Amino acid sequence: MADYLVPMASEMRDIVVGHVETPEASTKLGAKGIGEAGLIGAMGAVWVAVNDALKPLGAKVLHQPFDDWLAITNFLGGNCTPGDDYSEISFSERPTIESWMTGKNRRNLELVFCDDGASIGHVFATENNEVVDTYTDGKRARFQGVPQEYSALRVGRTFRLW
Numbered sequence: 001m002a003d004y005l006v007p008m009a010s011e012m013r014d015i016v017v018g019h020v021e022t023p024e025a026s027t028k029l030g031a032k033g034i035g036e037a038g039l040i041g042a043m044g045a046v047w048v049a050v051n052d053a054l055k056p057l058g059a060k061v062l063h064q065p066f067d068d069w070l071a072i073t074n075f076l077g078g079n080c081t082p083g084d085d086y087s088e089i090s091f092s093e094r095p096t097i098e099s100w101m102t103g104k105n106r107r108n109l110e111l112v113f114c115d116d117g118a119s120i121g122h123v124f125a126t127e128n129n130e131v132v133d134t135y136t137d138g139k140r141a142r143f144q145g146v147p148q149e150y151s152a153l154r155v156g157r158t159f160r161l162w
Helices: 037-057 069-075 097-102
Strands: 080-085 109-115 121-127 130-132 154-161
Touching: 097 109, 097 154
Parallel strands: none
Antiparallel strands: 080 154, 109 121, 109 154, 121 130
């Protein structure tokens, strides 16, 4: 090893960097998960929480995705019925949160599922024209408009809780 000379930069060829895009067919955006390291544990945490709630009932969710929240809520003893469903119409035709909230008097407790048409999802609760959301720090607050960071979101589905 003492006789081995370490190559110097001047002895190396130029390195050419190339980008090859191969979209992932199973996702809407074609993304493969770059930059989502912070979310790796989130789905597992939700899965564990759901199964903890189901344990006293002798039930368990075994497969993901578990996207039938209506069935899970009703199974846990809630009384949940479908509300508005805009999921089958184009994103641009769906109501904004602002127009949905001001469109009629919201008396029933509802969970509202929103998204940006691509990758960002958001859920909030509303009852009697009040909201509980991350921007209200989990407290009930009178709806007085949508903060700027939520203005691009549109309502996908709602569920009424009784």
